[in-house]
Amino acid sequence: MRVTLPTARLAFANDGIPLSPDFNDLYHSVDGGLAQARAVFLAGNRVAERWRGRDSFTILETGFGLGINFLAAWDALRADPNRPRRLHFISVEKHPFTRDDLKRALAPFEEVAPLAGALVMNWPPPVAGFHRIHFDAGQVILTLLLGDATEALAQLEAKVDAFFLDGFSPAKNPGVWSPEVVRELARLAAPGATLATWTVAGGVRAALTGAGFTCEKREGFGHKRAMMVGQWREPAVSAPTPDRRALVLGAGVAGIACAERLASRGWEVALVDAREQPHPLAVGAVRPVANLRDATNAKVSRSAFLYALQHYGGMQLDGHHLQWQACGALQLAGDDDEAARQSAIVHSQEHAAEFLAYVDREAAAEIAGRDVARGGWYFPSSAWVSLRSLATASLARAGSRVHVFRGDRVERIVREGNAWRALGASGSSIAEAPVLILANAHDAQRLAPEARLALNRVRGQVTYLPPSPSRSLERIVSGNGYIAPLPDGGHVVGATFQHDDFDETVRAADHGQNLARAESMLPGFTQGVEPSGLEGWTGFRTTVPDRLPIFGACVAPGLYVATGLGSRGLLWAPLGAELLVSRIESEPSPLPRDLAGAISPARFLS
Ligand SMILES: Cc1cc2nc3c(=O)[nH]c(=O)nc-3n(C[C@H](O)[C@H](O)[C@H](O)COP(=O)(O)OP(=O)(O)OC[C@H]3O[C@@H](n4cnc5c(N)ncnc54)[C@H](O)[C@@H]3O)c2cc1C
Known part of the structure; x- marks a missing residue:
């Protein structure tokens, strides 16, 4: 294997x-x-x-x-x-x-x-x-x-x-x-x-x-x-030019990626979001998945990861100001058994060292530039990406073809003739187009109940640590949560994972949990830091039981979904959006048929 x-x-x-x-x-x-x-x-x-x-x-x-x-x-x-x-x-x-x-x-x-x-x-x-x-x-x-x-x-x-x-x-x-x-x-x-x-x-x-x-x-x-x-044997036929207008609902990581990919194919896009501001999370990590049986999520994640790196790098090469860095990520083992498993996976699956390597504690410490709790996996090209700069850079790359409507919550969607219409609270029309992409995270379930999407909401809080000479760390370190560098020299530590908790406030107790996580991976990293007074962010992941995102055509004509990105929006969004847009344009698929099927919303209907 x-x-x-x-x-x-x-x-x-x-x-x-x-x-x-x-x-x-x-x-x-x-x-x-x-x-x-x-x-x-x-x-x-x-x-x-x-x-x-x-x-x-x-x-x-x-x-x-x-x-x-x-x-x-x-x-x-x-x-x-x-x-x-x-x-x-x-x-x-x-x-x-x-x-x-x-x-x-x-x-x-x-x-x-x-x-x-x-x-x-x-x-x-x-x-x-x-x-x-x-x-x-x-x-x-x-x-x-x-x-x-x-x-x-x-x-x-x-x-x-x-x-x-x-x-x-x-x-x-x-x-x-x-x-x-x-x-x-x-x-x-x-x-x-x-x-x-x-x-x-x-x-x-x-x-x-x-x-x-x-x-x-x-x-x-x-x-x-x-x-x-x-x-x-079949002679050529001339295909009619499609009406290249789409409505993308949700301007998060998924919706913005879909809008940008559509614009790259010449589509006019109405991008609608209830939120006034772009995504507030300062920085997120991009890492692929690996596991013992090389399960479907690991396979899709490899393609998604390599595509995401190219996507983010390309955006910067095109001159758009994206704050990101392929700084490498350690994923430390939690105990000796996990370390043995990680090592066995790397060797049995014969990973290329440029993609994934197993490193012992000493080598991991050298990579991190400080003491670490254990050895583990090293993904040399893993990256951190600033979500806010990603939104700005993606929209700049998409250019004038994407029209952003912020502060508009969509209450209902209706199909009228050959078009989808998004309606606001008073029943007023926000936008309409022949193609509608639901990229509105957990709320996609409410707007398209017939798709039977199995989505959950899981609360999470990150903690921001201000820059300090005692906390130099240029790589991402993960395992029990993660620590990633911030563009200002500080660090983000995350994240809590709380089911059935819908509190949107930032809590000192959760900062305490995050600091403990950081300490368990990098002893001494948070020495002297008190949870009270720290800044952070609370958000909700849209998770799917099979841990795969959902990208594909939905039950009705012209309706597509891009959701279920869980804790890995930055990993899944670029390839998911490219897949969706390739489908819409009847272009070659960027994923093998079985993997595209595994992330399709059709899996909830069988
Ligand atoms: C604490 C925490 C830490 C995380 N860390 C990382 C990380 O390190 N790396 C990583 O890749 N991912 C991370 N994630 C996950 C990442 O944030 C998500 O995967 C990503 O945001 C999902 O993107 P999305 O576009 O699907 O959803 P969202 O970002 O939630 O965007 C959905 C948008 O739809 C809008 N919307 C919803 N309903 C409506 C409606 N009816 N009308 C109009 N607009 C609507 C919302 O306002 C929202 O802007 C983290 C998540 C949390 C909570």
Whole structure:
């Protein structure tokens, strides 16, 4: 049960072309990788002619390798004034390179150096699963399926316009050309889909023809005499342009993420919230979940975590002032048994050290820069994020397409014709749109009772510690609650977890509990601090019994929910919102089918 894939070994043939010693095959044509990509895959699929004027165009490639076909497609998109608004490039890869090897192998491709540099910078760790990466402000969306082609493609939900069949040769890597893979390609083909490949192997052609593609030989590229192109049996249809207006109810972490993702796809959004001010929690931690059986919440959390880091980093790169830092987080064991379990999980699941490592007490103390109670897990890229700056930065990134209505409590929602309308206390209309996303935390249950969402409210209080020279700590330390750095040099300590308690005030007794938590993890950290007079914040988590968030289509047309984020809103919101918006736009899903199903509201109806 390993969550990390073995990485590819990189070697070079005598002529300098990257070579796989494991498959004894070259990574690209001896006549030039980019030239082959353009002649075989882009021209073979008539990509420039077919993507012209489209909102979105989807390419699926078998075998990412160095990503040369991806870079060629991206380069072509940049150069084309008639490009589609978005290019989805999906690629499956069982043996990804390490970042360093990818950088080394791509170094000779000077013509696309800036694109290659961006790819290397955003290259994910070799964690099995789907990885979605945005480039050029979301105009180019790469979905990397890291894992076995047959299994990964069976989990993919997409409508593909062009297939780039570019695995190692069928003789050397038959798995990626198997009848099972071809069956999945047929399932994924959009009306009018085409394919291109450099191989004319009889078995491949027979499988493609049998699955419904009409194939023909063409003149090959470089020293190859022939290549093959194919056409899916269903002809292209032109889809009507949807009315891209949405109403997002709730401007918390989930609602703002949904509004921002919708705006990135050109939607006009009315974002409505009863609260006058953005989220008051100063800073929250972003950490993935790990557990013994590598349960569904752990699997979804890995994709969500890597996506969240990219999302927050991208926001900062785009010049929006997001206060956040991937400072690393320790999750200390509570006792020796838990420490043994944590160590066993890391080793049995073979986590990549860049993602999760087990560290003993001494190493943990070195990471924390002070004495710690025990060893535990270390997530080197875990982050803290300021929620207030996240709201501001997300809305700035979304721009004028998101219209915020604050101080408006929605009492009822009604469906009128093809639109949803949000009504206030007096029955007055607040906003209407064909698509409604309920991102109003626990209150989603009241507005959509027929969805039977199983939501609970759990009170929590955090304590803010002012800056002090005796409390230097630059990492997040968690285990029994958490301690995270604040942008002003102070720290946040949290959090209490109280069922059936709806008191909204900040209580000194709860500060006492939080200080005790901090002491149990970092002895001496709160020495001399008295609970009275400390500042803090009280809020309510919306929790779900299965500890998974809820993102997906609801029971009625045009109705979606984004709630149940529990104690991990900053982890779930970016990917959850991207999933929801991909669904709404009928774009490729960023999550495997089983994991998307696990977080769908449909699970409450079965
Ligand atoms: C003490 C504490 C500490 C936490 N620490 C962390 C942490 O370290 N890391 C982390 O990731 N998460 C943390 N969380 C959890 C995090 O705060 C939540 O997961 C997150 O806020 C959920 O976001 P949301 O958008 O679903 O809900 P909310 O943030 O609650 O937003 C829902 C919004 O909907 C609005 N709304 C509701 N009903 C209506 C209505 N009828 N009409 C109009 N508006 C409405 C509300 O006003 C609200 O603004 C913590 C939570 C607590 C309580």
